[in-house]
Amino acid sequence: MPTGKIFIIGIGPGASEYLTKKAIDTVKTSDYTVGSTRAIELFDNIQNKISFNVKNLLDKLKEGVQLACDGNTVSILSTGDPGFSGVLNTVLKISKEKGLPKKDIEVIPGISSLQLAAAKCHIQWDNANIMTFHGRENIEDILPVINNGKATIALPSRKVKDMAQFLLDNGIDENRRVVVCERLSYTDENIVEATLKDIAQSEFTYMCIMIIY
Numbered sequence: 710m711p712t713g714k715i716f717i718i719g720i721g722p723g724a725s726e727y728l729t730k731k732a733i734d735t736v737k738t739s740d741y742t743v744g745s746t747r748a749i750e751l752f753d754n755i756q757n758k759i760s761f762n763v764k765n766l767l768d769k770l771k772e773g774v775q776l777a778c779d780g781n782t783v784s785i786l787s788t789g790d791p792g793f794s795g796v797l798n799t800v801l802k803i804s805k806e807k808g809l810p811k812k813d814i815e816v817i818p819g820i821s822s823l824q825l826a827a828a829k830c831h832i833q834w835d836n837a838n839i840m841t842f843h844g845r846e847n848i849e850d851i852l853p854v855i856n857n858g859k860a861t862i863a864l865p866s867r868k869v870k871d872m873a874q875f876l877l878d879n880g881i882d883e884n885r886r887v888v889v890c891e892r893l894s895y896t897d898e899n900i901v902e903a904t905l906k907d908i909a910q911s912e913f914t915y916m917c918i919m920i921i922y
């Protein structure tokens with residue numbers, strides 16, 4: 710059976726200036742590129758596009774892996790870095806099921822929204838609590854670390870205001886300082902610093918990183 714190759718590519722937080730040259734060059738030479746519409750729009754030279762949305766994500770990833778099993782070179786685009794709440798594990802699982810050998814899978818890292826949020830706030834992130842709640846309901850995992858003296862950088866699972874309310878409901882001081890980094894790298898990037906109480910009363914889009922000091 711002929712096998713092609715899969716590249717799982719991090720595209721950074723969203724703006725094209727954060728794309729790596731490696732990502733651009735790899736997409737250019739791929740037979741197929743699978744990604745969300747906004748990810749695909751970042752690239753000028755795509756041979757065959759396969760767009761996904763939240764509903765058909767799994768089917769489109771399976772289609773991409775199958776194309777690689779059939780001998781094609783396939784790029785799969787992931788926002789930020791594929792290994793941080795990205796598509797990495799899902800693509801690895803599908804590839805295993807379909808029998809695509811590990812040697813035919815290459816991960817190309819990207820700049821995570823977490824890294825950009827840490828950079829914007831001058832946080833050395835090896836000394837922060839890094840937590841992702843995206844697509845999970847493990848929000849209580851934040852409680853044992855929230856008071857350990859380190860900044861907590863969280864990718865919220867629900868609305869930012871709901872996450873703030875959860876912390877208030879669990880006895881966290883309403884005056885705790887919080888920074889919300891919304892739509893990082895886009896022209897309408899919005900970085901707000903306020904108390905936990907104020908954040909619980911504010912509206913943000915889903916595209917946010919929350920930092921709790």
Ligand SMILES: C[S@@+](CC[C@H](N)C(=O)[O-])C[C@H]1O[C@@H](n2cnc3c(N)ncnc32)[C@H](O)[C@@H]1O
Nearest residue numbers: 722788789790793795821822892893916917918
């Ligand atoms: C499926 S996760 C992907 C995370 C991605 N792999 C990364 O490394 O940034 C999507 C979540 O990441 C965060 N995110 C992604 N891009 C962002 C951006 N430009 N600004 C703020 N948050 C972002 C948001 O919390 C969003 O809901």
